[in-house]
Amino acid sequence: MMLRPQDTATRDTKCLSGMWDFAFDAEDRGQTEKWFTRPLPTCTEMAVPASYQDLSTDPAARDHVGPVWYQREVRIPRGWTDDRVVVHFESATHAATVWVNDVEVVRHVGGYLPFEADITDHVCAGKKCRLTVRVDNRLSFQTIPPGIIVDSPEGPKQKYWHDFFNYAGIHRDVWLCRRPQAHIEDVTITTDIDGNDGIVTWSVLLHDAEPLTTRVTIFDTEGNVVAGGTSANAHARIPSVHLWQPDHGYLYEAEISLVDGDQVIDTYQQVFGVRTIRVDGARLLVNGEPVHLTGFGMHEDHQTIGKAHNDALMLRDAACLEWIGANSLRTSHYPYSERILDYADRHGLLVIDETPAVGINMGLGGGIFGAQGYPTFSAETINDKTQKVHAQVIRDLIARDKNHPSVIIWSIANEPESETEAAENYFLPLFDVARAADPTRPVSFVNVMLAPFGKCRVSQYSDVLLLNRYYGWYVDTGDLAAAERHWREEMAGWASENKPIIITEYGADTMPGLHQIPAQPWSEEYQVEVLKMNERVFDSFDAIVGEHIWNFADFATTSGTMRVGGNRKGIFTRDRQPKSAAFHLRKRWRGVAQ
Numbered sequence: 148m149m150l151r152p153q154d155t156a157t158r159d160t161k162c163l164s165g166m167w168d169f170a171f172d173a174e175d176r177g178q179t180e181k182w183f184t185r186p187l188p189t190c191t192e193m194a195v196p197a198s199y200q201d202l203s204t205d206p207a208a209r210d211h212v213g214p215v216w217y218q219r220e221v222r223i224p225r226g227w228t229d230d231r232v233v234v235h236f237e238s239a240t241h242a243a244t245v246w247v248n249d250v251e252v253v254r255h256v257g258g259y260l261p262f263e264a265d266i267t268d269h270v271c272a273g274k275k276c277r278l279t280v281r282v283d284n285r286l287s288f289q290t291i292p293p294g295i296i297v298d299s300p301e302g303p304k305q306k307y308w309h310d311f312f313n314y315a316g317i318h319r320d321v322w323l324c325r326r327p328q329a330h331i332e333d334v335t336i337t338t339d340i341d342g343n344d345g346i347v348t349w350s351v352l353l354h355d356a357e358p359l360t361t362r363v364t365i366f367d368t369e370g371n372v373v374a375g376g377t378s379a380n381a382h383a384r385i386p387s388v389h390l391w392q393p394d395h396g397y398l399y400e401a402e403i404s405l406v407d408g409d410q411v412i413d414t415y416q417q418v419f420g421v422r423t424i425r426v427d428g429a430r431l432l433v434n435g436e437p438v439h440l441t442g443f444g445m446h447e448d449h450q451t452i453g454k455a456h457n458d459a460l461m462l463r464d465a466a467c468l469e470w471i472g473a474n475s476l477r478t479s480h481y482p483y484s485e486r487i488l489d490y491a492d493r494h495g496l497l498v499i500d501e502t503p504a505v506g507i508n509m510g511l512g513g514g515i516f517g518a519q520g521y522p523t524f525s526a527e528t529i530n531d532k533t534q535k536v537h538a539q540v541i542r543d544l545i546a547r548d549k550n551h552p553s554v555i556i557w558s559i560a561n562e563p564e565s566e567t568e569a570a571e572n573y574f575l576p577l578f579d580v581a582r583a584a585d586p587t588r589p590v591s592f593v594n595v596m597l598a599p600f601g602k603c604r605v606s607q608y609s610d611v612l613l614l615n616r617y618y619g620w621y622v623d624t625g626d627l628a629a630a631e632r633h634w635r636e637e638m639a640g641w642a643s644e645n646k647p648i649i650i651t652e653y654g655a656d657t658m659p660g661l662h663q664i665p666a667q668p669w670s671e672e673y674q675v676e677v678l679k680m681n682e683r684v685f686d687s688f689d690a691i692v693g694e695h696i697w698n699f700a701d702f703a704t705t706s707g708t709m710r711v712g713g714n715r716k717g718i719f720t721r722d723r724q725p726k727s728a729a730f731h732l733r734k735r736w737r738g739v740a741q
């Protein structure tokens with residue numbers, strides 16, 4: 148349980164992003180040599196946040212396998228004397244160990260979710276301390292996502308079964324925070340609608356707060372008090388509620404305070420939206436109204452900074468989404484920066500929120516990504532231990548994102564093996580984990596083409612069917628008539644399930660500037676034709692309630708004969724300029740002629 152860093156009347160933050168000292172540790176010596184006890188040996192400079200791979204011209208940086216070290220001095224503000232001091236990482240990919248001076252304060256595994264440590268006992272207000280972070284990019288069968296290290300005469304090589312480059316480093320902001328000893332530890336807000344009113348239910352978790360009282364006050368956007376209460380677990384009615392709607396992200400703010408009579412001991416602001424999500428037969432309802440999702444599977448991926456979050460680049464992505472008429476996105480294939488969810492909350496974008504469980508399918512990626520010959524589920528590969536890590540990442544994702552109104556579906560994995568008994572045994576308990584953590588949202592996973600209708604053994608547990616299909620690209624390549632026939636045949640099966648279906652991936656690799664009539668694969672014209680073929684299929688099945696193209700933009704991948712400077716299925720180029728298909732989609736989704 149962890150709240151985001153926030154400045155309030157009782158809390159302060161100091162951002163530690165910027166330039167840090169940095170060292171590669173290809174031989175993994177830093178830990179035994181105790182690099183955290185002194186300035187890093189042979190250090191260079193590194194920007195935080197950033198992936199470290201593309202900042203240098205040295206192939207060793209891009210191909211590095213193993214730990215890297217970050218270090219900087221931090222001055223604890225002079226006034227931070229009586230309270231707790233915490234260091235908070237929004238993410239470090241994929242595993243991190245943190246020291247304050249010579250003391251290890253936290254270890255965390257998992258590259259896309261936050262972690263923190265209370266460092267009060269190791270620092271002094273007004274004085275400097277040395278902050279050292281070891282970040283390891285290695286993936287194994289027991290990490291999410293999985294990977295393997297292959298030894299070779301040139302050194303270790305990292306292989307994995309997912310189709311995006313294994314960027315690593317400190318990808319999001321790092322914070323120094325001050326909060327009171329007695330404090331608010333977590334807040335969960337759920338909402339319902341009763342006629343014209345909203346019902347807000349909150350549950351506040353406290354730390355060391357006996358015998359203090361919890362006070363909750365709810366404000367509308369104009370700052371009027373609309374509801375409240377004086378209990379840590381309660382609900383309240385917002386009369387004539389302003390709903391959070393697709394395209395219109397109306398947000399309320401709950402001010403949660405821990406009080407001792409008139410004295411405020413701790414206070415925290417939690418924004419939320421009042422809305423409901425329900426599945427009704429083959430319809431997906433937001434506030435009781437059916438929705439049709441338009442948009443993309445995305446990536447956190449940019450030139451130079453790799454997988455780092457950057458607010459300016461996020462705004463450009465958002466402008467492209469708005470321009471083209473996307474009302475939704477999937478955080479394929481890992482939890483994104485919370486700033487993106489904040490944006491979605493404010494603007495009424497609908498989000499399918501995905502765990503980093505991608506590439507749990509050794510039959511699929513093996514051929515493309517060069518790591519063949521493993522069974523997916525076995526004692527030596529994806530096993531009970533992996534499943535425990537996977538369960539934890541589901542809990543951690545939901546713990547982080549549960550209060551975002553934009554999040555409407557949890558996706559617990561992308562394209563795992565799902566046609567075998569082993570897969571069913573692996574996934575069934577994970578659906579339970581997600582539903583126990585959040586009974587209010589549909590839970591699903593993304594089905595792969597290798598487990599078509601009639602073969603998949605996991606989709607039966609999904610509330611909403613999420614399907615990735617590459618008819619016209621990986622199958623029936625260049626033959627769109629056959630592609631359409633095969634797609635319709637399969638879709639007729641799924642549509643009989645009486646569940647809402649979202650096509651979470653379809654598309655075609657496209658080299659911007661390559662033009663051909665008649666259209667052939669890789670040309671801009673062929674990408675448009677593939678979209679049109681898919682749209683004909685979608686428009687003939689009522690159960691299809693969403694269309695997410697793969698991908699929003701071109702992105703970096705591991706090297707391979709099927710990738711030309713990365714994955715080219717973007718509707719936008721990597722620098723966010725439109726390919727021809729973007730104009731086609733703008734017409735379909737917004738009715739705007741070219």
Ligand code: BDP
Nearest residue numbers: 310561562615652697714716
């Ligand atoms: C699917 C994956 C996605 C890939 C895409 C592709 O879900 O990550 O990038 O196919 O091949 O298998 O382009």
